Amino acid sequence: MRWLVRLAILALIVVAVGLWLTRPRTDAPDLLAGLVPDADNGEQVFHAAGCASCHQPEKATDETRLVLSGGQRFPSPFGTFAAPNISSDPEAGIGGWSALDLWNALHHGTSPEGRHYYPVFPYGSYTRMAPQDVVDLHAFLETLPADPTPNAAHDVPFPFSMRTALGGWKLLFLNDDWVMQGDLSPQLERGRYLVEAMGHCAECHSPRNLLGGLKTGADWMSGAPNPAGRGSFPDLTPPEMSWSESDLVEYFTSGFTPDFDTAGGHMALVVENLAHLPEADRAAIAAYVKALPLD
Amino acid sequence: MSFSRSLVLGLSGAALVAGALFAASHAEKNPAVEARKSLMQLMAFNLAPIGAMAKDEMPYDAETASTAAGNLLTLSRVSVGPMFPEGSDSFSRDDTRALPEIWDDMAGFSAHLSDLTAAAEAMVTAAGTDLDALKQAMQPLGGACGGCHKDFRQPE
The missing domain is CATH 1.10.760 (Cytochrome Bc1 Complex; Chain D, domain 2)
Known part of the structure; x- marks a missing residue:
């Protein structure tokens, strides 16, 4: 019976450590x-x-x-x-x-x-x-x-x-940690902050693993199915992303695609937000997109 | 003829008729749907030179920009009522993304069209002024297009 007691104690410790490791953090x-x-x-x-x-x-x-x-x-x-x-x-x-x-x-x-x-x-x-x-x-x-x-x-x-x-x-x-690493120009650093921290672009545009974690590396921003079940979010890496930097800035400003269609779905709301930012910020986001894919 | 045989024949006949009806309702082009798509294409065509100037892909030219903006204004004033007959929504047909909400909220739909006319009027003025003004006028113009698409066009 002794082994059973030991096993139970071990299990309790594992659970306790697990709960401690996964506790909601605060600062x-x-x-x-x-x-x-x-x-x-x-x-x-x-x-x-x-x-x-x-x-x-x-x-x-x-x-x-x-x-x-x-x-x-x-x-x-x-x-x-x-x-x-x-x-x-x-x-x-x-x-x-x-x-x-x-x-x-x-x-x-x-x-x-x-x-x-x-x-x-x-x-x-x-x-x-x-x-x-x-x-x-x-x-x-x-x-x-x-x-x-x-x-x-x-x-x-x-x-x-x-x-x-x-x-x-x-x-x-x-x-x-930043997903895009390396020595970045000030514009790219700003773009990275807007894309990876605030704009949370990857939440839709990057694929996820089975547990819902975002895939990074070459998969970063490579498009993903819509979790609502219909359609997908576009791949922002080349060759699928063929828009020029000025096409992207125009899209973020007025919502016009290079064919003069307009942003649809949730992206229309994103464009409404981006229109409030200074043009330099929209250009920084465009620069980040054109710096994809990551290794 | 046995009962089962006539049942099979009857069912296949019904399937054929249903299939034909389905094909007719979906494959046949509806002139109203084609007309409103053409109107969108005409708008895109006239946006192209203005957009190219806004993106510095083409040198600013007041006359070219004004002509295109004038066309947009004219297009924004086309009476689109006849292009939206009952039964030409995205739930009834495969070849359109016009949501049924258009027919439920004609007033809202018209309000968007008035927004477009106002934005096109502003673009006419801006296009004849200078490149900075033209660039400034792109955002409200795109907002007018996108505002209506957001409410009344089925996302892809």
Whole structure:
């Protein structure tokens, strides 16, 4: 019987270590100490990070685009996720959050209550955002209207309904290293920040492995099926991506493709966001795209 | 004739008729659908020189730009009502991405067309001014096109 007791103790240790390794992480307040919020820059961050695309209400108009009441649904092989209310309402939204709460959500995928968020919230990209930008974004979000719409529940079946397991996903796939490595020009560095941290382009344009982790290397940005089941997201690497840098800048500005069709689907919302950025930022994103593929 | 044989014959006959009806409803071109696609092509054709100038792929020329912008404005004013008859939506036909929402919300659809006319008017002025003005006018013009596509065109 002794071996059984030993086995049980070993199992307990493994579980305890596993839970400890996969616990929802947070940072201490001193990380953001001394950073002075700049809501104007926060507005740029807001557009660059594309917050409104997912958190605006269904069929938003120009008037309701900044009412971040949530409710859009995102079907995937793991279940259907509902975007939460991130308006400034202190009860229904995130009006009660500190800048540190926002940092922990964006950088660690951890809620103020200490729960794991599902990676449908693209903290796998946002984890690369700079602390100052998060503080600025927090200041800007406070200026947006409050909306009392309660959060809709995700429709995620077992086993994906177990959020504890998301700690394992984070252990495997969440890190804030840059994907594009090497000596980059200032423009490419800016492009990399906009693409890999804020724009979270890879979340749609890169294929995923069986566990939903983004594939990097030569697969990075090489297109992927739409998790909603219909169609696919375009390959941004050559030869499929044959647009010139100025074609890309025009697309990010006006939405016009080189054939003078317009951006469709979710990309139309991305273009709406990018139109708010300075032209130099759109050019930096175009430069990043033209620097693909990675080795 | 046995019952099973007549059943088989009857079923295959029904299948043939259904197949023919299906083919007729899908393969036959609808002039209204073709007309609105042509209208889109005419718009794209006239956007091409303006876009090439905005992208610095072609030297700015006020006359060429103004002519193209004028054509766009004219095209934006075409009465498209007859091009959208009942039953010519993307749920009824394979050869169109025009969502049924167009017919549910004709007022919203018309509002988008008015936006396009306003953006084209602004482009006419900008195209005759200078290259900077032309570049500035691209965003609202693309926004007008994309705004309608976002609401009323089925994504690919």
